Amino acid sequence: MDIRSNDSDAPKIGVRIKHARLVRGLSLTELGAEIGVTEGYLSKLENDRSQASMATLHKLATALNTTISELYANIGSAQGSVFVVKSSSRPKLVTGHPRAGNRVVLEKLIPSGPGYLMQAAIHVIAPGGGNPEPLSHAGQEFGYVLKGKLELNVDAATVILDEGDSFYFESTLPHWYKNLSDGETRVLWANTPATF
Numbered sequence: 212m213d214i215r216s217n218d219s220d221a222p223k224i225g226v227r228i229k230h231a232r233l234v235r236g237l238s239l240t241e242l243g244a245e246i247g248v249t250e251g252y253l254s255k256l257e258n259d260r261s262q263a264s265m266a267t268l269h270k271l272a273t274a275l276n277t278t279i280s281e282l283y284a285n286i287g288s289a290q291g292s293v294f295v296v297k298s299s300s301r302p303k304l305v306t307g308h309p310r311a312g313n314r315v316v317l318e319k320l321i322p323s324g325p326g327y328l329m330q331a332a333i334h335v336i337a338p339g340g341g342n343p344e345p346l347s348h349a350g351q352e353f354g355y356v357l358k359g360k361l362e363l364n365v366d367a368a369t370v371i372l373d374e375g376d377s378f379y380f381e382s383t384l385p386h387w388y389k390n391l392s393d394g395e396t397r398v399l400w401a402n403t404p405a406t407f
Contacts, residue, residue: 224282225259231275231282232257246270264313265306266344273348279304280330280405283319294322304332307340314340321405330405333357336396341389350382352402359396362389 232242232253239250239257248267255261256271263271272279283302296319307313314337321331336359345364354363354377361372366384371391380386382402390396 223259225257227282228253228271228275229257231277235275237274242271242274245274262305262308264344265315265317265342266346268304268306269346269348278330278405280319296320296322306342313343315342320399328405329401329403331399331401334396334398334400336361336388336390336398338390338393338395342387343389345385345387346382347385348382350402350404351379352382352386352400353377353379354401355399357397357399359390359392359394359398361396361398362391364388 232239235242237245239253243250243253246267247270252261256263268279268282272282283304302319304317304319306315306317316335318333318335319331320333321329334354341362354372356372356374356376358374360374363370363372363378363386365380365386370378372378
């Protein structure tokens, strides 16, 4: 799978980011200062002319009193008491840029919205890509490597994970990851509470 082909399929969330910013009464300059990015970069995000890294999306959602999941809400369909997300209509959150070497596509597996306590996605990580900026937030995380090889760094400890390996850690510990394989790496990743 060529990750870049998913860019046009990625949901456009710029209008939701702008709405959340305006609800908080923040200017582009104020929000940029709060999360450590420029006004121009935020403007590009709000106009869907750029894609943020996972770390930036996390900072943005936190500053806007929301979650990344809520920015990408309205997926799946209710079938009785079960909410189904068909693989053919799975929303894709595209983060980073190929030139920056941090391209990751998150294929959402669980719907977003108030009351959802868990989040799960398949992280599709380009060769050499990943989340190079350490994240730290409330919760717990679990993952299972479906394909490829992953370098996972948690609280300054590095673990190399191969296909079929799994992991668990407290999300409050600084963590980041990188694809070590020549092809894409796919990781089933779940965390609670939903923060992305």
